[in-house]
Amino acid sequence: MAFPIDNPALAEALTERGYSNPTSVQLAVLQPEAEGRDLLVSAQTGSGKTVAFGLALASTILGANPALPATRHPLVLVIAPTRELALQVHAELTWLYEKAGGRIVSCVGGMDPRRESRQLSAGCHIVVGTPGRLQDHIDRGNLNLSELEAVVLDEADEMLDLGFKDELDFILSAAPESRRTLLFSATISREIASLARTYQHNALRIDTVSRTEPHADIEYRAIVAPGHEIEAALVNLLRAQEARAIVFCATRDNVRHLHASLLARGFNAVALSGELSQAERNTALNALREGRAQVCIATDVAARGLDLPDLGLVIHADLPTNKATLLHRSGRTGRAGRKGVCVLLVSPVKRRRAEMLLGSANIEATWHTPPTPEQIRALDGERLLEHPLLTQTPDPEQQSAAAGLLERFSPEAIAAAFVRLAQAHLPEPAHVTILPLEQSRPARPSKSQPIGAVTGSGNGVWFRLPTGRQNNADPKWLIPLLCKRGGITKAEIGAIRIFDRETKFEILASAAESFYAAAAQVGPSDLPIEPATPPSPSGPRTPRPQGQKPAGKPFNKPARDNAGPPNEQQRRRKNKATKGVR
Known part of the structure; x- marks a missing residue:
């Protein structure tokens, strides 16, 4: 199916770029009911949505005219969450509107703002930028939105995830009320729906994302x-x-x-x-x-x-x-x-x-x-047989050089030299332990006694860390540390025993070997993790030196060899208890 567009400039640009059949989102935004309206579009990543909203804008800023009108201030503002995406959108819209005389300016963080300001003052049709840089140009008076006819929010869900809600509110509030607003998002969450209700009017909902099928390609x-x-x-x-x-x-x-x-x-x-x-x-x-x-x-x-x-x-x-x-x-x-x-x-x-x-x-x-x-070396051999140098027709000079080599060396020696040269750039394969796929699935803990909630279950292997109460050891930070160091989840962690100078913990037996192998890769600032014997049921404590501050408690004065006189509060309690007994 061909693109349903009447503008010759856009049709020529699409043909030159090899666009013959529209994707589902491109076809949807070009339907008659979408023309001139606000659009709320959910589209799968890689579905061609940049070209989609570029074509959807044409009815507003170009119509059937062969070229865009002369203007000093932008007609379209496209907001993208990241610099890379904004620059890619800028490149796509540049070729799409090139035949129509479109001037596209990008405004993104990390680039020279003075150069962007000069390009804006020279006049343009479309501005593509990131929220923070666009807000900065508006604040400084470099970006005038008074003639804006449309705003596009590309990957709006990502912008909200990255915390750009305030910047979006500022930019959209500065744009004319009469503009079109096209909102594109991979998913329509509650936050996206709220944004649409606030800044769109009678928006057409277009959903091209399958809820049951993953990406077919x-x-x-x-x-x-x-x-x-x-x-x-x-x-x-x-x-x-x-x-x-x-x-x-x-x-x-x-x-x-x-x-x-x-x-x-x-x-x-x-x-x-x-x-x-x-x-x-x-x-x-x-x-x-x-x-x-x-x-x-x-x-x-x-x-x-x-x-x-x-x-x-x-x-x-x-x-x-x-x-x-x-x-x-x-x-x-x-x-x-x-x-x-x-x-x-x-x-x-x-x-x-x-x-x-x-x-x-x-x-x-x-x-x-x-x-x-x-397996990798076998693949290298197969690819070598299809090496382009073997299929190219040699010129007379190369044939003469080949004849000289054959006079001096055997064909086997020449072939071996070619193999070495062709594979010299290839990195050496690594040794990997091959695990049986069925045995690689960890045993599911029983519902009645899940690992992580048991103490002394006997289903695990014990390890130790050289940190304890004296260093304010606490499961709140110990558990994430163990998960990160050993590549496990908290479901594989059993009992934890915190002593004064060390902490012992239990790891599910099926995960213990891989945990220890990963945890053994110690960085300069990492605490060493070592195998340990299980603690006794009574949980012995390492004696605290006299005068040692207990973790998490206020410092007390060192105890004396012989207990001193009771303090004033103790004396009052004693007097009250014995009052009237004399």
């Missing part, structure tokens, strides 16, 4: 590996797939560690996290887009809204915290009709959590073991 897999070998499994996965990939981590520290590790192994890797400058982010993204980098290591925040061409693989090195994060991460591949693969790296103790996460998103993943070095 993404194949989901889960790979099980020991907790301390997740990085090795990642290395082998990248070697086996040889696809452009993005790897998601939970924290900036994890991004830094994994990025450095992959570089040391010989991968062409770049990193994306919130601590990088905009110039560093742009450099990383350009390297990935141009093929100079194979893999990008990123946090969730840094990768919001990224549209990376030909990204064939998404890897969750750290499991997502919820269904929304899972779908957001996974949606970086399988975009605009292209196929993609999404892989979750799962330790045995996290398998139950991974299964619940996939189930909540109605995703059926196939479970696998990591690729072995032998």
